[in-house]
Amino acid sequence: MSLAATQKKGFGAFLWDYLTTVDHKKIAHLYLAGGGFFFLLGGIEAVIIRIQLIKPENDFISAGLYNEMITMHGTTMIFLAAMPILLGLMNAAMPLQIGARDVAFPFLNSLGFWLFMFGGILLNLSWFLDGAPDAGWTSYAALAMDSPGHGVDFYVAGLQIAGAGTLMGGINFLVTVVTMRAPGMTYMRMPLFTWATFITSVLILFAFPALTINLFLLMFDRMFGTAFFDVSLGGNTIIWQHLFWIFGHPEVYILILPLFGLFSDVFSTFSRKRLFGYTAMVFATMLIAFLGFMVWAHHMFTVGLGPVANSIFAVATMAIAVPTGIKIFNWLATMWGGSVKINAAMLWALGFIPSFTIGGMTGVMLGSAVADFQYHDTYFVVAHFHYVIVGGTVFGIFCGLHYWWPLLFGKILNETMGKLTFWTFFIGFHLTFFIQHFLGLMGMPRRYWVFLENQGLDLGNLISTIGAFFMSFAVIVFLINIVHTAVKGEKAPADPWDGRTLEWATESSPPPYYNFKQLPLTRGLDPLWIEKTEGKGHMTPAEPLGDVHMPNGSFLPFLMSLGFFVAGLGFIYQTDEKLWYIALYGGMAFALLMMIIRSVKDDHGYYIKKEEFEREAE
Amino acid sequence: MSHDHSLYPETMPQNPEKATLEGKNKFLGLWFFLGGETVLFASLFGTYLALKDSTAGGPSSEELFGLELVFIMTVLLLTSSLTSVYAMYHMRNNDFKKMQLWLGITALLGIGFLGLEIYEFSHYITEYGFTFRSSAFGSAFYALVGFHGGHVTFGICWIIALMIRNARRGLNLYNAPKFNTYSLYWHYIDVIWVFVFTVVYLMGKVG
Numbered sequence: 001m002s003l004a005a006t007q008k009k010g011f012g013a014f015l016w017d018y019l020t021t022v023d024h025k026k027i028a029h030l031y032l033a034g035g036g037f038f039f040l041l042g043g044i045e046a047v048i049i050r051i052q053l054i055k056p057e058n059d060f061i062s063a064g065l066y067n068e069m070i071t072m073h074g075t076t077m078i079f080l081a082a083m084p085i086l087l088g089l090m091n092a093a094m095p096l097q098i099g100a101r102d103v104a105f106p107f108l109n110s111l112g113f114w115l116f117m118f119g120g121i122l123l124n125l126s127w128f129l130d131g132a133p134d135a136g137w138t139s140y141a142a143l144a145m146d147s148p149g150h151g152v153d154f155y156v157a158g159l160q161i162a163g164a165g166t167l168m169g170g171i172n173f174l175v176t177v178v179t180m181r182a183p184g185m186t187y188m189r190m191p192l193f194t195w196a197t198f199i200t201s202v203l204i205l206f207a208f209p210a211l212t213i214n215l216f217l218l219m220f221d222r223m224f225g226t227a228f229f230d231v232s233l234g235g236n237t238i239i240w241q242h243l244f245w246i247f248g249h250p251e252v253y254i255l256i257l258p259l260f261g262l263f264s265d266v267f268s269t270f271s272r273k274r275l276f277g278y279t280a281m282v283f284a285t286m287l288i289a290f291l292g293f294m295v296w297a298h299h300m301f302t303v304g305l306g307p308v309a310n311s312i313f314a315v316a317t318m319a320i321a322v323p324t325g326i327k328i329f330n331w332l333a334t335m336w337g338g339s340v341k342i343n344a345a346m347l348w349a350l351g352f353i354p355s356f357t358i359g360g361m362t363g364v365m366l367g368s369a370v371a372d373f374q375y376h377d378t379y380f381v382v383a384h385f386h387y388v389i390v391g392g393t394v395f396g397i398f399c400g401l402h403y404w405w406p407l408l409f410g411k412i413l414n415e416t417m418g419k420l421t422f423w424t425f426f427i428g429f430h431l432t433f434f435i436q437h438f439l440g441l442m443g444m445p446r447r448y449w450v451f452l453e454n455q456g457l458d459l460g461n462l463i464s465t466i467g468a469f470f471m472s473f474a475v476i477v478f479l480i481n482i483v484h485t486a487v488k489g490e491k492a493p494a495d496p497w498d499g500r501t502l503e504w505a506t507e508s509s510p511p512p513y514y515n516f517k518q519l520p521l522t523r524g525l526d527p528l529w530i531e532k533t534e535g536k537g538h539m540t541p542a543e544p545l546g547d548v549h550m551p552n553g554s555f556l557p558f559l560m561s562l563g564f565f566v567a568g569l570g571f572i573y574q575t576d577e578k579l580w581y582i583a584l585y586g587g588m589a590f591a592l593l594m595m596i597i598r599s600v601k602d603d604h605g606y607y608i609k610k611e612e613f614e615r616e617a618e
Numbered sequence: 619m620s621h622d623h624s625l626y627p628e629t630m631p632q633n634p635e636k637a638t639l640e641g642k643n644k645f646l647g648l649w650f651f652l653g654g655e656t657v658l659f660a661s662l663f664g665t666y667l668a669l670k671d672s673t674a675g676g677p678s679s680e681e682l683f684g685l686e687l688v689f690i691m692t693v694l695l696l697t698s699s700l701t702s703v704y705a706m707y708h709m710r711n712n713d714f715k716k717m718q719l720w721l722g723i724t725a726l727l728g729i730g731f732l733g734l735e736i737y738e739f740s741h742y743i744t745e746y747g748f749t750f751r752s753s754a755f756g757s758a759f760y761a762l763v764g765f766h767g768g769h770v771t772f773g774i775c776w777i778i779a780l781m782i783r784n785a786r787r788g789l790n791l792y793n794a795p796k797f798n799t800y801s802l803y804w805h806y807i808d809v810i811w812v813f814v815f816t817v818v819y820l821m822g823k824v825g
Contacts, residue, residue, distance in 0.1 A: 209658035234672025234754035
């Protein structure tokens with residue numbers, strides 16, 4: 001591939017390019033498109049849930065369908081919307097922030113995306129085939145083993161495939177940060193978002209295998225008649241809960257830590273000030289990640305683990321408030337005395353602080369084991385985790401999209417529409433979820449499809465549903481904004497925000513596919529800002545102009561994932577009809593064949609010749 | 619990185635498996651992967667420990683296990699770890715033939731281990747009616763030991779594929795990291811077996 005070949009192309013070539021790409025910037029596009037699609041799907045499910053609860057004893061949807069809605073809303077939003085969008089943002093910015101030309105394993109990067117996509121499609125196919133899973137996103141074994149039809153089987157197979165993809169993404173980012181940093185980019189000069197990506201990847205690495213095993217156990221029990229959760233043969237359903245939360249609690253930090261990193265970068269950029277307490281921020285992130293593995297049983301206070309276990313996990317849980325508090329105060333101190341510029345990206349970051357802090361405080365309340373017996377399985381819990389996941393993760397995703405849209409697509413999102421989205425979403429979010437704290441305290445249990453009249457729950461639920469409409473409106477405005485920007489938006493300069501970090505130091509927006517002709521030399525924290533304040537304005541190259549090594553694109557990741565997808569269908573349906581073993585073994589054999597091809601065919605990549613750069617410069 | 623990947627004894631770098639960025643990445647990536655595998659096996663060990671006494675009226679671990687067979691399996695697998703070290707030693711001396719020889723011996727020892735494990739499983743199933751489905755203990759036992767066996771199987775296929783693929787072209791900077799990552803993986807599988815041997819078989823016999 002030469003530079004000229006990247007110019008104008010037809011739609012077929014465009015499609016083929018994305019199906020075979022190993023470029024981290026294009027994989028970011030794919031992740032955002034895939035994750036965005038599932039975000040809309042999960043959002044529609046949320047609105048359906050809220051419409052069902054708009055008035056007492058509503059019959060908008062049936063009880064069974066309601067169970068499927070809440071299950072799929074949670075599963076979709078966490079595994080198929082939030083995580084992929086985060087992986088997309090990491091792919092878009094992290095390699096640039098450390099001054100790398102690509103990630104350590106470009107092929108694996110692409111495979112990770114396609115596994116997620118096919119896993120997500122498999123999970124959602126359940127709507128059309130046998131009914132969706134209906135045992136809640138936590139799919140507790142006692143409930144999941146009893147669920148008729150194939151819904152839960154789709155949950156097992158879909159998440160297994162998508163989870164494998166996430167694990168690959170995590171390993172890829174870890175190695176990238178360790179080995180691919182540009183000259184001078186020491187660990188303690190990395191932007192906070194890169195740090196957060198690194199630490200999040202550690203969490204992915206150590207959390208996801210527990211889910212893998214758990215899903216295997218459930219699969220063996222449901223599809224092959226084993227007895228892990230079969231109490232009559234000595235099984236124990238609590239094993240599911242332990243393994244699920246050993247994965248599940250780090251998972252919520254996987255969802256929030258990348259955004260902590262992003263907000264740090266955004267606050268620092270738009271306050272035109274160095275991040276306050278950089279070192280403390282790095283170590284607070286590590287501490288949160290470490291403690292995140294020590295608190296899983298606070299989801300299980302009412303299981304009956306005993307007062308000693310409950311006390312230990314309660315104390316560990318409340319301890320997490322300390323590093324989180326350090327972060328909140330450091331963000332405030334970063335803005336203190338800075339020349340703060342408020343635009344759409346910054347609005348999301350500002351809105352995040354109070355929203356997330358409320359979620360954190362209810363978290364400490366829930367962390368008290370004694371009080372938790374009262375809150376458990378009520379709307380108080382629902383309000384709490386939406387305050388952290390929406391107020392933290394979703395706010396962060398919107399912030400990141402506004403901030404990095406020029407990096408991703410070379411254009412700046414419309415500010416007016418961006419602000420409209422923020423305000424309607426912000427108001428709608430608090431309308432929906434603030435009142436749910438009180439609904440929960442008044443005793444409204446979560447996951448029930450109706451509530452009775454005149455129990456003090458009517459008005460609260462109505463307000464909550466109205467808030468959901470506000471949020472839907474905000475998302476629609478955001479979609480219009482995307483289309484508007486794509487059609488009419490102005491071309492963004494390479495450094496539209498007067499940035500501080502290396503992702504703004506490329507020659508154009510979006511960056512060329514090789515990122516940097518010459519790797520930049522980093523001379524300290526906020527490398528680009530240093531060059532600006534010292535009057536130079538651009539990075540000093542760390543190497544002479546030379547040949548650049550690039551990875552080859554490949555169609556194999558797509559085909560491998562397709563093989564696993566077919567095998568997944570085989571696993572699900574072989575319990576009904578032995579013929580499906582053909583799909584099971586066929587899909588596996590096909591995926592294995594693709595792996596052997598990958599292994600046997602040498603892939604040395606290619607070089608962009610120095611002369612091509614020189615010709616281009618003329 | 620040079621465009622010519624072939625290795626000659628006189629120009630060969632000290633550690634061919636880590637001489638290129640790709641090689642370093644593979645090395646590090648595999649270490650991280652093994653970190654994840656540790657959690658994977660820890661989850662299985664936890665499940666096993668929780669369910670090992672849930673025999674549902676079937677045979678218990680004391681009645682089932684015979685330490686003689688497991689001892690031979692252990693010797694085979696641990697020896698294969700040693701032979702893979704010899705193979706890596708010859709790789710660093712750029713002696714391709716001897717590396718292939720020791721890798722071949724490693725694979726044979728692995729196959730021997732696997733054969734005995736299959737015999738062990740079929741013995742339990744036919745003699746004792748102890749299966750994946752007969753009790754929670756059975757499920758947990760076959761899941762843990764079977765996952766390990768699956769990893770051994772994968773390792774054997776991996777090394778055979780590598781040996782055949784590179785049989786005629788010798789070592790170069792492109793394939794040296796591949797042999798090295800295989801060897802790391804193989805050591806790891808042996809370490810896991812040490813834990814399986816202790817937790818499942820020894821503790822099953824006396825605990």
